[in-house]
Amino acid sequence: MGPASGWAGRSVTVRASRSGDAVTIRARVDEEMWRLVRVAPLRPEAVVSAGPFCCAPSRAGLVVLFTSWRTTDADISLHP
Template sequence: MENGCEIPWSEGRWTHEPVRVEQDGDDLLVEAAEGSDAWRTTSYGFVHDTEHALVCPMPQDSAVEVGFVARFEEQFDQAGIFLRAAEDCWVKAGLEFADGTPQVGAVVTNPASDWSVAPVPQWVDRRVTIRASRSGDAVTVRARVDDEDFRLVRVLPLPEDAELEAGPMVCAPTRAGLVVRFTSWRSTAADGSLHP
C-alpha cells in the first residue's frame, strides 16, 4: 500500500456541520453535536441522518485513509471514515465505544443498515487509522492502531458507477462534548488484492 498524498482539511465539505471545528497544527479537532448519528431502520426502527462527515470525491481504484486518536468513554462515541453514494447508500467504518469497550467495525447501508463489530480494548488513547479501498464492485475496509499491520474489517459491495464521497466522520449519539482529534486524511492507490 502506497503512502499517497495528504488531503487538506479545507478540501472537504461537511454533510452536517459540527458544533466546533478547530485546526491545531496539522490536526483537526471536531466537536460532535449530541444526538449526531447515521443509521437507517434496522432493529431500532428509526432513521438518523445527522453524522458529521468531511467528504470529498473518491474515484474508482483509489483508497482513503483517516487517522484519529481514540479517546472515547460514553456509549456510542465514534469516529472513522464515512463513504456516501446516496441518502440510503453509505458506509461508516471506524471505532465505536459500545457496551463498555471500544469496538472496530462498520455499518453498511443500502437501503437499511447492518452493523458488525469486534472488541479492541487495547486501542484506547492510541492513534487509529481506518482505510477504505475501492476497486471494481467492492470496497475493502481495513483498520490498524499506531504502526501495526492493517487488519481486515469488512469487504462490501458497491456499484462500480457510484459517485462516491469519503472522508473523516464523528458522531455522538448519546451525549454532548465529544471532541475527536483527527491526525490525517489521505488518498492512496487502491489495494492490489484482498489478501497480502
Template sequence: MTRIDWSDGHWTNEPENVESDGDALLVTARESSDAWRTTAYGFVHDTEHALLAPLPAGTAMEVTFTGAFTGEFDQAGIFVRVDDETWTKAGVEYADGALQLGAVVTDRMSDWSVAPVAEWAGHRITVRASRAGDAVTIRARVDDEPFRLVRLAPLDPHVEVEAGPLICGPTRPGLTVRFESWTTGPSDAALH
C-alpha cells in the same frame, strides 16, 4: 498517500464544534448524532458528522485519529457515502462496555458487525477504505501495526462516492476526536 486538506471536504451534518490543532482537526459531536437505517431498532438516524470528499473508483482513503471513547456507542472512523440509503461506516465504537472495531454496511437497511479491541483504547487508529472493482475493502490498524481486514462489501463501480472522517455521539454530549490526518492514494493491489 496524499494529504487531503480539511477545507476540501463538506459536512453531512455540522458538528457541535470544529477547531484546528496544528495540522489536526479537533471535532466535537452533537449529542444524539448517529447513522443507522431501520434494522432491529425501527428508526432512521442520519445525523452523523462526516467530512466528505470524492472517492473515485481505483482509489483509497485513510483517516487517522485519537479519542477517549467512554460513552455507549461513541464512535469515529470513516464514512463512505453513495446516498442517504447507501453507505458504509467503519472504525471504532464503544459498545457493551468495551472498545469495538467494526462496520455498518447500509443498502436501504443497516447491518452491524463488531469485534473487541480494548487494547486499542488511547492509541492512534487508522481506518482505510479502498475502492476497487465492485467492492470497498475496509482495513484498520492501531499505531504502526499491520492493517487488519475489517470488511469487504459490495459497491457499484459506476456510482459517485464520497468518503471521509466520521464522528458520532449517540448517547452523550462532549465526545471530541482528534483527526490527525486524511489522505488518499491508489486502491489496494490485492485483497490479501
C-alpha cells in the same frame, strides 16, 4: 468486525479501498497488522466521494480527533 478495546487512547490509521462491487475498511494502530473493519457493497458504476467521520453506536461521549486525511493510489499489496 470485532472489538478493538486495546486501541482506546491510541492513534488509529483507517484505510478505505474500493475494488469491484465493494468498499473495504481496514484499520490498525502503530505498525500492527491491518484489521478488517467492514466490507460493504457498492455498485461498480457508483460515483462517490469520501471524508472522515466517526461514531459510537453503543455509547455516548465518544471524542475523536482527526489528525490527517490523504487520498493515495491503490495499495497493490491489498489489490494485486
